[in-house]
Amino acid sequence: MGEIFVSVLVFFLTLLWYISLKKNKKEAIKNGTKLPPGSLGWPYIGETLQLYSQDPESFFATKQKRYGEIFKTHILGCPCVMLASPEAARFVLMTQAHLFKPTYPKSKELLIGPSALFFHQGDYHCRLRKLVQNSLSLDAIRTLVPDIDSVTASALDSWANSVLISTFHEMKKISFEVGILTIFGHLEATYKEELKNNYSILDAGYNSFPTNIPGTPYKKALSARKRLSKILGDIIHERREKRLGKKDLLGSLLNSIDDEGEVKISDAQIADNIIGVLFAAQDTTASVMTWIVKYLHDQPKLLQSVKEEQEEIKKINCENNQELNWVQTRNMPMSYKVILESLRMASIISFTFREAVADVEYKGYLIPKGWKVMPLFRNIHHSPEYFPNPHNFDPSRFEVARKPNTFMPFGSGVHACPGNELAKLEMLIMIHHLVTKFRWELVGTQNRVQHSPFPVPLQGLPARFWKIGH
Numbered sequence: 336m337g338e339i340f341v342s343v344l345v346f347f348l349t350l351l352w353y354i355s356l357k358k359n360k361k362e363a364i365k366n367g368t369k370l371p372p373g374s375l376g377w378p379y380i381g382e383t384l385q386l387y388s389q390d391p392e393s394f395f396a397t398k399q400k401r402y403g404e405i406f407k408t409h410i411l412g413c414p415c416v417m418l419a420s421p422e423a424a425r426f427v428l429m430t431q432a433h434l435f436k437p438t439y440p441k442s443k444e445l446l447i448g449p450s451a452l453f454f455h456q457g458d459y460h461c462r463l464r465k466l467v468q469n470s471l472s473l474d475a476i477r478t479l480v481p482d483i484d485s486v487t488a489s490a491l492d493s494w495a496n497s498v499l500i501s502t503f504h505e506m507k508k509i510s511f512e513v514g515i516l517t518i519f520g521h522l523e524a525t526y527k528e529e530l531k532n533n534y535s536i537l538d539a540g541y542n543s544f545p546t547n548i549p550g551t552p553y554k555k556a557l558s559a560r561k562r563l564s565k566i567l568g569d570i571i572h573e574r575r576e577k578r579l580g581k582k583d584l585l586g587s588l589l590n591s592i593d594d595e596g597e598v599k600i601s602d603a604q605i606a607d608n609i610i611g612v613l614f615a616a617q618d619t620t621a622s623v624m625t626w627i628v629k630y631l632h633d634q635p636k637l638l639q640s641v642k643e644e645q646e647e648i649k650k651i652n653c654e655n656n657q658e659l660n661w662v663q664t665r666n667m668p669m670s671y672k673v674i675l676e677s678l679r680m681a682s683i684i685s686f687t688f689r690e691a692v693a694d695v696e697y698k699g700y701l702i703p704k705g706w707k708v709m710p711l712f713r714n715i716h717h718s719p720e721y722f723p724n725p726h727n728f729d730p731s732r733f734e735v736a737r738k739p740n741t742f743m744p745f746g747s748g749v750h751a752c753p754g755n756e757l758a759k760l761e762m763l764i765m766i767h768h769l770v771t772k773f774r775w776e777l778v779g780t781q782n783r784v785q786h787s788p789f790p791v792p793l794q795g796l797p798a799r800f801w802k803i804g805h
């Protein structure tokens with residue numbers, strides 16, 4: 336009985352495979368262009384199993400070695416073209432960006448909010464992006480230094496002499512607080528608690544299987560998302576009543592008016608974008624900060640030179656009885672290079688997804704309409720062609736100018752990360768407190784990586800921290 340079932344299954348899979356091959360052949364001769372090389376694997380299942388059974392890095396690296404800078408594959412039911420060269424990334428993200436739209440699974444769009452800017456293209460995206468950029472500009476974030484400084488200092492203090500902590504878990508608390516500061520400025524404590532608790536339920540369900548069955552993490556996340564809308568609605572209402580003309584993200588979204596002087600952004604759109612920014616800001620920044628703790632730990636000499644740079648600043652501040660300030664954060668060359676090299680090594684956004692909105696030709700290859708397109712940032716960052724000895728952690732490589740489009744930790748083009756300066760500021764401030772006040776030990780196996788979904792050391796880098804005396 337079982338054997339018959341298996342044979343029938345194999346027969347049908349083979350048939351499907353054959354049909355999909357035929358279909359691809361047809362597509363391949365369109366216009367005299369051909370599909371990129373590569374294997375599509377089994378239909379529907381595609382190469383998803385391979386991708387998830389190996390680590391993604393070696394999956395892509397093997398493909399690239401075999402087929403070159405552009406190849407096709409099949410992931411989660413979608414045919415896609417992967418691109419692993421700086422020129423191709425530039426083509427998709429910058430010069431021909433209008434031919435490639437952002438694409439996310441519907442289940443994730445529903446959790447974040449379908450009006451969040453990163454799901455959109457064209458006018459709406461452009462308008463929202465300007466507002467978000469305003470609140471993340473250098474002029475805006477410089478005013479946040481004292482608050483980021485105190486949030487970071489007290490978070491780190493709470494780790495001292497503590498039991499074992501998960502570095503990533505703790506870093507997430509910092510990046511969440513900074514997200515809240517950027518969006519709302521000072522937010523009433525009860526609102527903040529409600530946001531934090533409900534957001535953490537949303538966060539826990541984000542990578543779970545999407546289903547409406549009650550009690551599942553995804554369903555709980557959807558309910559938490561509804562409560563978040565309600566809380567945000569209350570905050571927005573209160574802000575309007577008080578008519579506070581604040582310059583934070585919420586202020587920027589509330590004060591937006593179009594050419595005819597009309598307010599054009601609904602409260603639901605504001606809520607989606609607030610959740611969107613919190614989402615874009617939290618795990619990303621926290622993962623890189625976790626890697627920084629590891630990289631500095633693993634290289635005592637490097638740690639020493641970062642320490643010297645930061646001690647100097649601390650000494651001046653102690654003598655003048657002042658706190659860390661904006662100008663000082665702009666003059667930390669050693670720490671800054673460590674951040675850039677950490678962004679490269681960790682490449683926490685390994686790739687991104689777009690979808691071709693028309694048949695597109697690239698270097699004689701056809702990218703059919705509807706196919707997914709993935710620029711592979713990580714492969715570019717780890718290519719010996721652009722980064723000699725790519726697996727060595729070497730901040731000095733950032734002393735010389737980079738070739739264009741070879742370093743894209745924050746993406747590129749119309750959707751490039753508007754939060755990149757804020758993220759770097761946050762990391763500089765974290766490094767300042769970390770190296771001037773603490774020594775730390777890592778616990779357990781440190782060289783394995785988990786994807787959550789961004790790569791972080793296994794279990795979020797368990798560690799112990801001690802305050803050092805002065």
Ligand code: HEM
Pocket residue numbers: 452453454464467471514517611612615616617619620623683684687688743744745746747749750751752753754755757758
């Ligand atoms: C180290 C930390 C961060 C990294 C590595 C990072 C990386 C990225 C990347 C690669 C993209 C482009 C994605 C794509 O093209 O598909 C992006 C977009 C975005 N990031 Fe970040 N990000 C970080 C921190 C932040 C922070 C702190 C904020 C906000 C406070 C933020 C807000 C956004 C937003 C709103 C977008 C969407 C932009 C658009 O679609 O126009 N990010 N980020």
Ligand SMILES: *[C@@H]1O[C@H](CO)[C@@H](O)[C@H](O)[C@H]1NC(C)=O
Pocket residue numbers: 529532533562563565566
């Ligand atoms: C979530 O938000 C609601 C308000 O809508 C609040 O009553 C509740 O305490 C929050 N926290 C959790 C964990 O649900």
Ligand SMILES: *[C@@H]1O[C@H](CO)[C@@H](O)[C@H](O)[C@H]1NC(C)=O
Pocket residue numbers: 366368694695696701
């Ligand atoms: C196919 O050929 C037509 C006419 O030569 C051209 O206009 C079109 O852009 C081509 N499409 C692609 C995907 O190359």
